[in-house]
Amino acid sequence: MSTSLATRPPVTGVRRQQPRRRRRRTIAPYVFLAPALVLFVVFMLVPILYAAYLSFQTYKLEGGGILGTRVQVFAGLENYIAVLTDPELGAGFGRLAVYGIISVPLTLGLALLFALLLDVQTVKAKRFSRIAIFIPYAVPGVVAALLWGFMYLPGTSPFSYLTKALGWGTIPFLDDPAIFGSIANIAVWGGVGFNMIIIYTALRGIPTEIYEAARIDGANEWQIALRIKVPLVVPALVLTGIFSLIGALQLYSEPMTLKPMTNEISQSWVPLMTIYKMAFITDDLPGAAALSVVLAVGTVLVSALVLWITNRKSTGAVS
Amino acid sequence: MTAIARAPRSSVRPSSAPGSRPSLRARLIPTIILLIGAAYCLVPVAWVFSAMTKSRSELFTTFSFVPGTGLWENLSALFSYGGGQYGMWALNSLLYAGVGGVLSTLVSAMAGYALAKYEFRGRNLIFFTILGGVLIPGITLAIPQYLLLSQLGLAGGYLSVLLPLIISPFGIYLSRVYAASAIPSDIMEASRIDGASEWRIFRSMALPMMVPGMVTVFMLQFVGIWNNFLLPYVMLSDQESYPLTVGLYTLLSKGSGTPALYGLAITGAAISIVPLVLLMLFLQRFWRLDLLSGGLKG
Numbered sequence: 001m002s003t004s005l006a007t008r009p010p011v012t013g014v015r016r017q018q019p020r021r022r023r024r025r026t027i028a029p030y031v032f033l034a035p036a037l038v039l040f041v042v043f044m045l046v047p048i049l050y051a052a053y054l055s056f057q058t059y060k061l062e063g064g065g066i067l068g069t070r071v072q073v074f075a076g077l078e079n080y081i082a083v084l085t086d087p088e089l090g091a092g093f094g095r096l097a098v099y100g101i102i103s104v105p106l107t108l109g110l111a112l113l114f115a116l117l118l119d120v121q122t123v124k125a126k127r128f129s130r131i132a133i134f135i136p137y138a139v140p141g142v143v144a145a146l147l148w149g150f151m152y153l154p155g156t157s158p159f160s161y162l163t164k165a166l167g168w169g170t171i172p173f174l175d176d177p178a179i180f181g182s183i184a185n186i187a188v189w190g191g192v193g194f195n196m197i198i199i200y201t202a203l204r205g206i207p208t209e210i211y212e213a214a215r216i217d218g219a220n221e222w223q224i225a226l227r228i229k230v231p232l233v234v235p236a237l238v239l240t241g242i243f244s245l246i247g248a249l250q251l252y253s254e255p256m257t258l259k260p261m262t263n264e265i266s267q268s269w270v271p272l273m274t275i276y277k278m279a280f281i282t283d284d285l286p287g288a289a290a291l292s293v294v295l296a297v298g299t300v301l302v303s304a305l306v307l308w309i310t311n312r313k314s315t316g317a318v319s
Numbered sequence: 320m321t322a323i324a325r326a327p328r329s330s331v332r333p334s335s336a337p338g339s340r341p342s343l344r345a346r347l348i349p350t351i352i353l354l355i356g357a358a359y360c361l362v363p364v365a366w367v368f369s370a371m372t373k374s375r376s377e378l379f380t381t382f383s384f385v386p387g388t389g390l391w392e393n394l395s396a397l398f399s400y401g402g403g404q405y406g407m408w409a410l411n412s413l414l415y416a417g418v419g420g421v422l423s424t425l426v427s428a429m430a431g432y433a434l435a436k437y438e439f440r441g442r443n444l445i446f447f448t449i450l451g452g453v454l455i456p457g458i459t460l461a462i463p464q465y466l467l468l469s470q471l472g473l474a475g476g477y478l479s480v481l482l483p484l485i486i487s488p489f490g491i492y493l494s495r496v497y498a499a500s501a502i503p504s505d506i507m508e509a510s511r512i513d514g515a516s517e518w519r520i521f522r523s524m525a526l527p528m529m530v531p532g533m534v535t536v537f538m539l540q541f542v543g544i545w546n547n548f549l550l551p552y553v554m555l556s557d558q559e560s561y562p563l564t565v566g567l568y569t570l571l572s573k574g575s576g577t578p579a580l581y582g583l584a585i586t587g588a589a590i591s592i593v594p595l596v597l598l599m600l601f602l603q604r605f606w607r608l609d610l611l612s613g614g615l616k617g
Contacts, residue, residue: 028437132360140564150585192360292463
């Protein structure tokens with residue numbers, strides 16, 4: 001489509017071509033949007049609708065016996081009820097919540113702290129610190145989990161090596177309560193740098209005159225950071241907060257990678273692992289679809305809630 | 320990071336007012352906290368690079384950060400594993416992330432440009448529908464995508480991983496923001512009067528102006544696809560078409576029975592970090608992350 005536009009020779013008679021030109025202008029945006037729209041419909045809209053459709057279906061055996069064929073029939077809310085009343089899944093959401101409550105505030109808090117410190121004039125070795133903290137962003141979740149996994153594993157852990165040498169025994173990184181911190185730590189490690197850069201970039205966009213005015217009024221660096229810088233980077237914090245939340249709800253590759261190293265992680269440790277198990281191990285596609293829908297709706301609701309709260313707060317602060 | 324230096328801010332930052340010079344301790348604390356953060360981020364990397372030099376027995380007996388004697392052995396074991404599978408995985412990752420990143424960037428740039436620079440019916444509807452896609456966890460789509468692609472007979476092939484990742488609502492959003500601020504409408508209007516076609520205006524004027532924004536979108540997409548685990552894990556069954564993430568995962572999950580594979584997984588993880596870190600260090604000067612933080616007004 002677009003090539004036909006490109007090969008058309010440049011037009012010379014401007015006035016005469018006016019009506020045709022205007023028409024071309026009205027189709028041009030649709031042509032530019034076409035690839036994105038086609039891909040959006042095929043790979044996002046249709047899968048969402050298909051998942052929604054599938055979530056109201058169920059498989060029934062018809063004809064009975066060995067010769068019975070599996071047919072798909074309408075199931076109403078059956079799958080949703082099954083999914084929402086499954087105690088193991090509830091426990092999975094609980095584990096996800098514990099993980100999220102540890103990892104999201106820590107990631108954002110550290111990212112904000114590092115960004116504010118990078119913005120302090122007297123800090124030395126800024127470039128080194130910034131790049132070092134950013135490096136984990138380039139490490140895939142699976143590889144990050146693998147690295148930390150070996151650093152948790154009693155046989156290879158440098159931390160447990162030290163505690164053993166001191167006679168304190170190994171640190172149970174991969175056992176029950178500690179495992180939440182251990183997995184959250186992998187996410188914090190991977191997420192701090194990227195969020196720090198976003199917040200830092202927002203900080204660099206603030207005109208310095210504001211700080212000068214505050215200094216003249218007698219504010220110290222600490223007050224400037226808390227009272228001026230932080231409120232001004234709230235949009236960046238909201239953005240990083242929502243991305244961190246969405247990321248937390250999608251927790252999957254870290255526990256999957258750690259699973260071979262510990263008995264603590266079951267096949268349905270977090271909801272996404274349950275979805276995978278339902279779809280590919282227990283062959284319950286409608287159930288997996290229902291759970292996918294629940295998770296997607298939940299994510300949208302949580303994000304909307306965060307946006308709503310922060311909007312209300314920030315408009316409240318202005319008035 | 321010149322991108323940051325380019326942010327609107329006077330380059331000479333006046334030092335704090337005389338008389339309020341902070342004490343040495345107050346000046347050192349921020350630096351020390353940042354260096355602790357840097358150390359925290361580098362420790363696992365240092366660990367994996369020292370672990371890859373260790374022979375199998377050294378891995379479990381010597382202190383982690385002491386280099387061992389098995390580097391050459393580990394490397395040759397890694398690259399000969401399964402008939403050179405590791406090299407295949409690395410190439411696959413490069414293919415998925417490279418081709419997927421480029422296509423995704425182009426599709427996003429075109430869509431973002433159209434949404435930013437044209438008035439047309441359905442513009443807001445299209446924009447907000449796509450933007451809603453940012454909130455849908457990409458990963459929740461993986462299973463319906465798998466079901467659809469397997470009905471089309473595409474599941475299991477390279478395309479099944481490549482195609483779903485080309486559409487990036489976030490990339491389109493960023494491109495729109497960038498196009499709105501980087502391309503002046505009056506230049507477009509002037510070219511129209513000079514008789515340039517809409518496609519030509521896009522190709523020879525708008526696209527070059529959008530390059531910094533496109534580099535950012537490309538990097539985000541490249542890293543996102545390179546790091547993706549679930550989609551290839553769901554889609555692919557043939558080990559030959561695995562990317563590094565899925566390949567290393569299978570190594571590790573097999574390794575729980577045979578510690579010999581631990582060494583392979585560690586060496587493989589170490590090697591897999593290198594190209595991406597280098598690429599990022601190289602490309603970071605072209606990033607426009609103020610796109611993300613709302614520094615640009617759309």
